Amino acid sequence: xxxxxxxxPGRVYQTVTTLLxxxxxxxxxxxxxxxxxxxxxxxxxxxxxxxxxPQHKAPNPKARRPSRLFQPQEIVYEEDELxxxxxxxxxxxxxxxxxxxxxxxxxxxxxxxxKGLIQPGMPLCGECVVQRQLWMMHNIPGITKEHAYDxxxxxxxxxxxxxxxxxxxxxxxxxxxxxYFGKSFLQVGMELEDQQYEQxxxxxxxxxxxxxxxxxxxxxxxxxxxxxxEIDMDTLTEQAEEVAVERK
Amino acid sequence: MIVRDMGxxxxxxxxxxxxxxxxLRALSTQPTQPTPTGVVDLTEPTLQSPNVNPQPxxxxxxxxxxxxxxxxxxxxxxxxxxxxxALEVKxxxxxxxxxxxxxxxxxxxxxxxPGPKDVTLExxxxxxxxxxxxxxxxxxxxxxxxxxIRQGIHIISLEETAAHLRRAARVVEEVAYRGGLILFVGTxxxxxxxxxxxxxxxxxxxxxxxxxxxxxxxxxxxxxxxxMQMLDEHDEPVEGFNRHxxxxxxxxxxxxxxxxxxxxxxLLHECALVNVPTIGVIDTNAEPTxxxxxxxxxxxxxxxxxxxxxxxxxxxxxxxERRISDAKKGIVSWKTPLDVAKFMALERKKAEQQGKAAxxxxxGRPYVTEEDEAGFDTGFQQSHTTGARSNPELD
Numbered sequence: 147x148x149x150x151x152x153x154x155p156g157r158v159y160q161t162v163t164t165l166l167x168x169x170x171x172x173x174x175x176x177x178x179x180x181x182x183x184x185x186x187x188x189x190x191x192x193x194x195x196x197x198x199x200p201q202h203k204a205p206n207p208k209a210r211r212p213s214r215l216f217q218p219q220e221i222v223y224e225e226d227e228l229x230x231x232x233x234x235x236x237x238x239x240x241x242x243x244x245x246x247x248x249x250x251x252x253x254x255x256x257x258x259x260x261k262g263l264i265q266p267g268m269p270l271c272g273e274c275v276v277q278r279q280l281w282m283m284h285n286i287p288g289i290t291k292e293h294a295y296d297x298x299x300x301x302x303x304x305x306x307x308x309x310x311x312x313x314x315x316x317x318x319x320x321x322x323x324x325x326y327f328g329k330s331f332l333q334v335g336m337e338l339e340d341q342q343y344e345q346x347x348x349x350x351x352x353x354x355x356x357x358x359x360x361x362x363x364x365x366x367x368x369x370x371x372x373x374x375x376e377i378d379m380d381t382l383t384e385q386a387e388e389v390a391v392e393r394k
Numbered sequence: 395m396i397v398r399d400m401g402x403x404x405x406x407x408x409x410x411x412x413x414x415x416x417x418l419r420a421l422s423t424q425p426t427q428p429t430p431t432g433v434v435d436l437t438e439p440t441l442q443s444p445n446v447n448p449q450p451x452x453x454x455x456x457x458x459x460x461x462x463x464x465x466x467x468x469x470x471x472x473x474x475x476x477x478x479x480a481l482e483v484k485x486x487x488x489x490x491x492x493x494x495x496x497x498x499x500x501x502x503x504x505x506x507x508p509g510p511k512d513v514t515l516e517x518x519x520x521x522x523x524x525x526x527x528x529x530x531x532x533x534x535x536x537x538x539x540x541x542x543i544r545q546g547i548h549i550i551s552l553e554e555t556a557a558h559l560r561r562a563a564r565v566v567e568e569v570a571y572r573g574g575l576i577l578f579v580g581t582x583x584x585x586x587x588x589x590x591x592x593x594x595x596x597x598x599x600x601x602x603x604x605x606x607x608x609x610x611x612x613x614x615x616x617x618x619x620x621x622m623q624m625l626d627e628h629d630e631p632v633e634g635f636n637r638h639x640x641x642x643x644x645x646x647x648x649x650x651x652x653x654x655x656x657x658x659x660x661l662l663h664e665c666a667l668v669n670v671p672t673i674g675v676i677d678t679n680a681e682p683t684x685x686x687x688x689x690x691x692x693x694x695x696x697x698x699x700x701x702x703x704x705x706x707x708x709x710x711x712x713x714x715e716r717r718i719s720d721a722k723k724g725i726v727s728w729k730t731p732l733d734v735a736k737f738m739a740l741e742r743k744k745a746e747q748q749g750k751a752a753x754x755x756x757x758g759r760p761y762v763t764e765e766d767e768a769g770f771d772t773g774f775q776q777s778h779t780t781g782a783r784s785n786p787e788l789d
Contacts, residue, residue, distance in 0.1 A: 218537070
């Protein structure tokens, strides 16, 4: 069921027109449905055609014959390369939380990369570097990609450093007036480690106890080794008889 | 080592019931006495972290007894003083602080639903309408809606989406203008609000639970006894059609809007069988031929579906308003259904015959019982005399 092409949904108008034109029972009048005039004036779009997809890459001149001509192509932007370079050099920038929700989709229209890395409504991140670098490459005559990257990178470092200092001072100020930030990550980590260690200690103790018991029981089966000369044969036979009686 | 923090954090508990010495074993990493298990090596100083061997704080000393808990005297009510202090602080601080603006709230689309005029490519992109499925999952029938591949997924062309969405909105508007019955369907979890909102705007029906198979093709059985209502062109109920409503067949929608066609094949198939046009949100893995009007968009994003649903709902609202305002001017864009017209003609004939019989009887036999009078379909007569229905074209 399903999965296959359906003919009827796209051809409701034609079907109903045929039904209206050819009365099944001659005397019974068929009324045209409410949507009839609507679908007539607003026909469904063309379907199941495979046009040449939007071209995003220049065709390979060495290719002898075209391949994947009617399949969608990979979208390539100029920033991709810059982004790759930046995040290869600064992988920990990827670990910073980033907001990807857009309000009205017009964020990019509010940014002006000629004014620096800080833009309204956008925290400093790798994307700022990439966009600023791209702007420089396009607008400053004679600048190379590497030169632009170097310039923007240094601006970025300065701003990051400033952020770091601001954060540190804010923390110090807050602690000065009695803020308490709870345990640090290291403390939490140490506590968890200690917990595991305690558990292991309990487990190891139990294991050792078990091994000790096993060993002890193995020894006790021999008992106190008596001197073979002092064994009284009578008592032994008596004991054996008693055992035999008990079994009966 | 944890004991120090314990003292700080759990001080109240600790004060309430002073710990015994024995309890310290459980709290510290330092064994207080050599374990009888023979794990001697563990207490070697080299294995220990530097801050073991803590001196238990004085609160853990059993000698210092916490004072027996007494019932606290009721604390004085400081609400007024607190409020005054807060006001004072507020006055002192003034406007210092920051105000966060432009925050995204998922419910905003329901508070101010966008209409067909508000559809922009930016809005569609912000609501993630462009994201399709993994390139390997595609349905090649959607090739003309796809812009390209980005990071392994197909990107739907937003120009196509906007064009198809506007077209669908136009269809909804026109069908609403002609008094058609529209059904909004979204059966995935989370689509309830979208569907109900759209239906409320367009004065349409909604479905957010499973489609009962056969509700169109076998509706006489499945929808037997469901209430129906006869409305005039001003959308006011008309009396006198009770007998017709009890014996007529259940209604079928004139337009079906489906937000998740993948899960509603049965519904779409039934619509196709009885020639009902359908509108569906088609992702890159869906089959566009299942619906009459496809809207290529991301059907997995609730935000996108909310935008699409509200656009279509608004379109229905516009059509409905247009219909009502035209009806006030005397323009009625729809015709009375044939079965209703037939019923009205029969009733009229019956009423005429009965009236004739009544006049004859009143001339011959002057007694007419009350029941005979009530047998006339009085409501229908009124509705007909006031001209509520448009004139049916009889064959």
